Amino acid sequence: MTIGAVYCELLIYDAQSLKDKRSVLKSLITRIKQRFNVSVAEIGHQNVWQRSEIAVVTVSANKNVAEQEIDRVLSFIDRMTELERTVTNYEWL
Template sequence: MPVAQLTLELRIEYAHSLKDRRQVVRSLKDQLRQGFNISVAELDEAVTWQSATIGIAAISHSRDYLQGQMAEVEKAASRIVRDLGAEVADAWWDFLEI
């Protein structure tokens, strides 16, 4: 059964505190969970205020479905963080077979 994993590297230029960073990360995670049937987690520690790494995972019987879903999640994440004053600096995804 295929599992898709998507990793997003965020750049949060306006963040001047950990609170600013958390607001972007929490909002992104909540909106993605509400809009898609996926798991979302922050992958890094809050080392810098201006960056964050988000991990997303989904499972399905169809690899094609997951490929389409990850493309939609990536587009939605870019839109969400742009509305929050941040940007997706890098994104990559891969499949695992379990």
């Protein structure tokens, strides 16, 4: 069994308030949960209106499958025009 986790810092350019940030993040998190077999949550920078940190975690019997799923999620995040993914750290357990 392999547990794959990725931690991503995000820049949200158009956010002018925490409400704007929460709107973008809620949409992102909901869409990721609906499309992919992963868990996702905001884990950092909750009180900063143009930055966020999220964690994406998946569990699989095979590391390659877990890695492919995480890569698909990261590609999905990169296609979003509302935000930019900056620092990304992987962790395998």
